[in-house]
Amino acid sequence: MGSVREELRSPLILTAAPQQIYCGTLYQHQQHRTPEQVSAFFADGPPPPLTTDGATGLILHNEAHTHTVDQVAALLAETETAGRITSTERKTLAELPAVEITAELKARMVERDTGDQHASAEAGGSGMDSTQMLQSRHVAALESHCQTFRDRYGLPVRVRPEYARIEFIVGSIGAVTMPAHIGAPVKVRLLEQPHGRLGPIISHPRSKRWTFLVCPDLPDETALFAELFRHNVTVAPRGSEVALPSPGASPVGYREWVYEPTDGFRPAGTNVIDAFRWCLSQQNPAT
Structure with a gap:
């Protein structure tokens, strides 16, 4: 050292x-x-x-x-x-x-x-501690964005002022996370399908991963999770928290939109996994 x-x-x-x-x-x-x-x-x-x-x-x-x-x-x-x-x-x-x-x-x-x-x-000098100041500075913007996410895009989000972030609980909406180098071709594959559309996609630049927000129709099967785990793909369990890119977040490249929501559409989780499997087969034709 x-x-x-x-x-x-x-x-x-x-x-x-x-x-x-x-x-x-x-x-x-x-x-x-x-x-x-x-x-x-x-x-x-x-x-x-x-x-x-x-x-x-x-x-x-x-x-x-x-x-x-x-x-x-x-x-x-x-x-x-x-x-x-x-x-x-x-x-x-x-x-x-x-x-x-x-x-x-x-x-x-x-x-x-x-x-x-x-x-x-x-x-300093305001009589407020740092936590109170942080909350007063961010909470209004966060609540405004939450309202937009709820009303316009149907995302059941909430504010976590202590973390200055917006998040939702996995339930009516699911999340599939995978390495970015796989997520990029999956995004293209989804668009190539008949009537292909994208739902919200979040990038985590520091860990080089993408999260696809989906309709939670994936079966709760050990074999499926084991298959995905081998390729570093995870399905967020019901009840887990998924944070969204938030206004006023510190510039550390923690969360960014790859594709922002434009309406209430989310692809089926099974469609995302099918696209993932297809992309994997193209990368490894012998498998």
Whole structure:
């Protein structure tokens, strides 16, 4: 490992907030350096953060190292304990490869802390704490977009002001997520069908995945889920939360529209899976 100053300049933490830089680097020192080196870092490093939790250091540490399945599971458990994700989200994330789990958690961490920093700066002298300022700044825009999503596009969305995001609960609408390099040809294939149309598609740039919003007509079959899992494709379980691109979100490339909703149309989940299978057969003709 390099010096403390080299670590602070590493690509791993260029987008992190100061408290994340401190916690992440300190965590690495505690795991890999001698007590004397950790003490030196305390003496020369930035002041300790006002608030933090173990998840911050773990996320940054996991991004820089290869970990076992058990260690990744521990990271998800710690992140849930810290209130960053729900138990349902943890189960969904656990189905992804380790590198994509870390990318998703890192994006959530930076998104949250960037918003908190902006709110803290604006709240100075106003008598409001950062959480109140963040909510007052975003909630009106979020509610306005929610109303549009509900009335115009039939999306049963809700506002999560604590995360400054819009989301829906999987039930009357489903979600199928796959790697972007597969999602792109699936999108083309859907349009090529007779009367081909697209429903809303969300991109997750950091993890390089796309989510198709669908009519939830997929059978609850172990064989189907096993087939999809082999190709890193997941079907969001009923009751899980799916976040949409939201106005005023921090510019960290966490969620973007590939195809915004234009009406209430969503393709059948079975049609999306059929398109996925067809695209896979074209990539691997022998299979």
